[in-house]
Amino acid sequence: MKATLILANGAVFRGDAIGALEERVCEMVFNTSMTGYQEILTDPSYAGQGVVMSYPLMGNYGVNHEDNESRRPWAEALVVRHLSPVGSNFRCEGGLGDYLRQHNIVGIQGVDTRALTKLLRSQGTMNGMITCAEHFHVQEVMEKLAAYRVSGTVERVTREEPQVYAPTAGSLDRRVALMDYGVKQNMVECLRKRGCEVTVFPAHTPAAEILRGERVGADYVPYDGVMLSNGPGDPADNVDIIKEVRALYESGIPLFAVCLGHQLLALATGAKTHKMVFGHRGGNHPVKDLEAGRCFITSQNHGYVVDGDTVDPAVARVSHVNVNDGTVEGLKYSRPNCFTVQFHPEASPGPEDTEYLFDRFIASMGGGRNA
């Protein structure tokens, strides 16, 4: 069946429908990763968005249950040049096309994804609609596109109940509270394999509850550190959460934050964020660690960024910058044991070169076996 992608600027791309056969409006973003489509689809940060993959061959290795980054896919739509009808890999449990249909993700293939990427790059991320309808009323579509905004996504993607994950390596070494604003499973795994017991909390959990610690028998054992996860949407929308983040910050507990978490803490401490033209989504972004004087290739997925000029030097300093465009990629707070990064050290998908930041977080918590 034919499908059409209509963008807010009036551009139209025709192709063949893949996935769910229904009309869907979402914010269209592009990702330049050459592998990891399943991780991308299941990354909660893509809630409300449709993903254009710039690499043209998708679905080559199928899908499997191990590569899910959360309980379900969150992306609304997938736009590809070619969808492979077969998936070939020892872990493959099914094809990407079936997966899209099962999870009600709309999709389109046969699109000139390079032209589409160039359009989104030059004119910026914009809303789009994928439809299988042969005829549509342009005016109506434009109204729908104009009305759409990614919002309320953190509430949508976060979990309802706290969940405890035992360490996967070593004995119980540290207890970490991980705030789920749209957390990727690999963030949990990166902590677990470093001997942490990880309690993942719903996004709106009050700081006081976190700071009280984990209930063990009749007592509460304090957490050794708190991690703020990645997540979707405009960080500034999360007014209530930002207040709780502020409280966590003020408590002095070791803090490590990634992506949305990094932005929320910046907002909580007085800095500003702004929406980027087309964001950073992919697995090849160079980031310079200013302290180490070294560059690392990172996995990224963000459309908003902390405005470096608004960071109060008394509060924090920029620790990492993007080598390509100089944007803020990390902050080191003056407050002890508090640092945040914009990119994804948990990778998945993408390069694992900055996973060492989890070690740094572990070290910042002090105590433990290696203290």
Add this chain to the structure above:
Amino acid sequence: MPKDPSIKKVLVLGSGPIVIGQAAEFDYAGTQACRALKEEGVEVVLVNSNPATIMTDKDIADHVYIEPLNVDSVTQIIQMERPDSVLPTLGGQTGLNLAMALHENGTLAKYGVRLLGTSPQSIHKAEDRQGFKDCMESIGQPCVTSDVVESVDGAAAFAEQIGYPVIVRPAYTLGGTGGGIAYDEPSLREIADRGIHLSRVGQVLIERCIAGWKEIEFEVMRDSAGNVIQICSMENLDPVGVHTGDSIVVAPTQTLANREYQMLRSAALDIITALGIEGGCNCQFALNPDSYEYAVIEVNPRVSRSSALASKATGYPIAKVAAKIALGFTLDEIPNAVTGKTTACFEPTLDYCVLKIPRLPFDKFTTASRTLGTQMKATGEVMAIANSFEGALMKAIRSLELNVRALRLPKLDEYYTDEIEDLLVNVDDERLFVVAEALRRGVSPRKINSITKMDLWFLDRFKNIIDMEEALIRCKGEPDADALRRAKEMCFADSYIGWLCQMEQKDVKALRERYGIVPSFKMVDTCAAEFDAETPYYYSSYDGENEADARDTGKKKVLVLGSGPIRIGQGIEFDYCSVHSVWALKRLGYETIIVNNNPETVSTDFDVADKLYFEPLTAEDVQNIVEQEKPWGAVVQFGGQTAIKLAKALTDMGVPILGTSSDGVDAAEDRERFDEILNQCHIPRAKGQTVFTTEEALRAANEIGYPVLVRPSYVLGGQGMEIAYNDRNITDFMRIINLTVQEHPILIDKYLMGREVEVDGVFDGEDLLIPGIMEHVERAGVHSGDSISVYPSIHVEDKHKKTIERYTHDLAKALGVIGLINIQFIIYDDQVYVIEVNPRSSRTIPYISKVTGVPIIDLATKVMLGQKLRDLGWGYGLYREADYFAVKMPVFSFEKLADVDTGLGPEMKSTGEVLGIAESFPQALLKAFKGANMRAPKKGGRIILTVKDEDKGEAVGIARGFADLGVEILATEGTCRTLEKAGVPCTPVARVSEAHPNIMDMIASGTIDLVINTPTRGRRQNTDGFKIRRAAVEHSVGCVTAIDTARALLTARQQGRSRDLQAIDITKI
């Protein structure tokens, strides 16, 4: 860290002659590196024995030495030039080994020269088998169970322990020379023996056989600050077991999920970090298709063939960045030339699919074993870019120039399906087509996968192509728009669609244009469109948006056609010519557009021409570019036969051919027209006729009288050319020639055994400039490309030079040549005959340009644009002879190609060449022999002599000469008798068929320094001579197969003095 200010003068080591395993990619890398160094104000001293390279041009380096790449000669250059540093990692294995040898013998320390970039310790760690294994173990990277052995018994013992099959890999060799898979003890003993012999350090690695695993490669880069990046991932279609140089390779990897991909990427970065490499590095992995299990197969601590491919596949200039890193820059300090905004510190991301297919020489070596294994056999490769795997595959197949236009080998049509299934087990160059044919016959992908271990995803893509073919066959007459669009998106050629649908090619084109299915061009920009880029590097697609820059620069556009894959007969020389023509055109203010498909070359570097189209060189693919660019003119003279074949098609498209017209080309190739021109010009040529059938050939041969030369017209490098001495030969050769369909007649000429002379000339319509006359050491009968060529000529009398000049002038004029002309003459019985005329560039142009200083391509380009030689300042007529002698020596790759007869004949067999330059002929000859690594026996050495009857008389003098030098002469019965009769002391040696120890045992014993064996006629392989020659090659014993070559070797030994050899900076000539 910015550039290290203490680096002021750098010695760059080239990779020497083109051989299998080490081809043009190092000219590309070296040229890019030299330019990068000069850009930083560093004085560059270059040494490379290969004169056909661009890197050995005066404008690439400050001091250029075309000298043998050995310790003595490079030490001398170090003494003369006193560089402060040497860059060892851009000259392939040759450069790396040489640098290590200079480090190990203390030369570098003695002259205070340091190795730039990677340290000797790092190189050692990566190159030494045990050192590497230890290093990998220390960082937890799994290697294949293996052990280094230094004896055949040791190999057998270890293999017993780990179980057969095992892989044998010699240490420090090119392209896995001498390696192989052994399935049992006898085969292991044979391979191990050869491998130990070929290894520089007498070691081989015996390892667990993991054939069938996926072979994955990562190109990675590291700087002095420890920043590490990955440039490109590649996946071989052929699983582990086939040398990566002979594998079909796709980039990026296709069948790895993110988890496996990142696992191997991280491993590659850990490896380059552990080895401490500063620059580029290639890591090869084997990945179990059924688990996460993997093993590191090999690491190259240098720029390699894979890095050339990775560079072209991604647009990331690996060699340039590696050179800057060697100077001390860090990745984030080096700008990304593609985007102009970002830095070299990022990882390229692709939004297309790249496919490489090796170019194997079996069209030339029809008797060679086509089996592919761990020993590389390809001479070159093609690359194609498309937005689908299918498209890249179809384009790459067309680029091979093997008369195959799609995933279909017509000869397989004749096989029954069960025969096709049987063929699947053969791992050879035709397996791709056999697999496709099996799918076409309905064999299931699973079954094919179980036999070939090719991943199901690839098989499914092949199936997709075959389904498309069937859809087209079904819509006989006129395909609908949808089918046509899908076929074009898979890059089916119009001609192939036409064949499938039973339509004329032009009707297919007209139909798709009516449907609006027209090509558009996409950009290779390293970043999948994330950043604005202006790289003029394009590939075709059938997607909507066309990115080709259509801005009118106000300049006239000139299309330059490249020469496609490197193959025997069409080597790097033609890339030299194409690139120089582009540079000349740019200097003259033209906008240049190059079309080529060879990832190893300088011409496909995106900053050579104003625009680069990475496309197949077929009429249809070129037409797409013509329609996009509407060039003012096209240049076809410089791209070898590949380009010149397209002259007529371009003329039909309405593109003016600059210089000699397609009609002139035809006049030189068409026997009847050419004979008429010779008659008009009163130029004698050997009697000849054109024929099509064996019967006609026999009649012609008998009329002309034996011996005769038999060859197809319109071919390269004397392909299929043979000397026939009798009717049986004729029948034999005609059968072989007609194995491939001949569009053009076959030529039968009287064979004149005279002195062969060759000229290159530039003709402007009135005047002719001949930069130099070259004389061949071997008499006619040995292909000019395989002959030792001497400039200036030694034996050509002045009157003959005058005749040659006149003939060249008259022929050029009569053929309507504007630009280059290459003519081969024979001087026979005091008369000059024309053998062959090529109205195009030749393989001697680069060398003759360098030794005479005449910028031949520049002049030819200007002349093609209408300028006159009289105004160009280089005069006309025969250019004055240089003060130096330059000897061009062919280099062969026989040790890589089992079952190929090493005997020289009219068909070209060499893969590359070296040059020797000196003040005297013997010294130049000696240098050239050294460069070619051909050692003449010294006092106390031993030669085996066994020559055919015709050569016995001349053999006496040669044997006596060597005997006088104190060399022991051994000979087989007939030759021995002749020598003894002539009073030359000689020891008899038993023939191949006689009892042991015979001649074969002698060769294997390692006590023989040289074999002189001149082949008897014919192509049969079971002769003693064939066995002797192969035995010599396989035991690394020098083997000379033409009596003239043997004499030259004697001359070099008698009159040359190694001690007095002086390195010459050709920029000062």
